[in-house]
Amino acid sequence: MITIKEIAKLANVSPGTVDRVIHNRKGVSEKTAQRIREILKEHDFKVNRIAQSLAMKKRYTIAVLLPDHDEENQFWRTPLEGIQKAKEEVMSFGVDVKTFSFDQKSPKSYIDSFDLLLQTNPQGVVLVPTFKKETKELTNILLAKQIPFIFLNIALNGHENLCFVGQDSFKSGYLAAKLMQLCLNENDHILTIHSRPNLSNVNNISQRIEGFDHYLKEQKLNFINHKIEVEDFWNAKKFSDKIASLLQKQTKIKGIFVPNSRAHIIAKHIEGFRNEIPYLIGFDITAHNSNALVDGKITFLISQKPFQQGYRSVSSLSKFLLYKTPPESEILSPIEIITKENLPNGEQKEYAIFP
Known part of the structure; x- marks a missing residue:
């Protein structure tokens, strides 16, 4: 049976756009929606009733807090792209992903963005623990609220995080x-x-x-x-x-x-x-x-494959919320040596399709 990802490729849109059309959600132009419906009909697409049932039964919010990126500091753009990719794929399972950013030179910005994050009442949090002292304060809040959280990219001990996703x-x-x-x-x-x-x-x-x-x-x-x-x-x-x-x-x-x-x-x-x-x-x-x-x-x-890190942080936390399947304590990305001779054309965006 054809998948949502394959339909998206045929229609030249994102999987999230296809999902919105399938479930009659707003945010897609009528012209694009009609093109997607024709492809769905042509390939006799059937909705995954199990996934749909899960989505209708209970919805979850995952909040992600990571540093800003700009022209001078470009690293965090790629994990964000991985997070956005995972967001598209977990949407039909009833998981909504909201992202928040902070100035990585400012502990106050870190705390302020975390306060905004809490206002979304998340059931899970992905956190880049940039500042040690402040991270202890924030994770104590999450533990008190019984909100599971994952550390992305930076490993810190003694915080009772569900897992760490990053490089050794x-x-x-x-x-x-x-x-x-x-x-x-x-x-x-x-x-x-x-x-x-x-x-x-x-x-x-x-x-x-x-x-x-x-x-x-x-x-x-x-x-x-x-x-x-x-x-x-x-x-x-x-x-x-x-x-x-x-x-x-x-x-x-x-x-x-x-x-x-x-x-x-x-x-x-x-x-x-x-x-x-x-x-x-x-x-x-x-x-x-x-x-x-x-x-x-x-x-x-x-x-360190940052796209994969972003993707796997959201997909792992989604599986935990949906199926109560705990991830490994460490999800380590490979260590790759890059020279000008084997430099990939852009970040290699390898990921496993959820779930």
């Missing part, structure tokens, strides 16, 4: 060090550039650095690893001056490790040192990082 950050940092070893000679130095502990995603970053350092120590390598803590990646002049000052003093630095998605920013700041520092390793296939990779300004990127 320690292993990804360990892999980055192994790649760096392949690039450098025995007495070369390394520079690690990371955010200060009060900034976002610190837990992921610290685990990547820990994995990186662990590999160097485990292999008894002689590389000296210099480290810079950055208060603000967006303060270009201050940041550039800080890096230039260090690189002029430490002339043995040949490789730079950036344990976040902003490797392209570092690539710009070291343009005057490219001959002396040929190797740069970073994370995530954003548009800016991809361009720098193709241009030879970044040596390796480590990808």
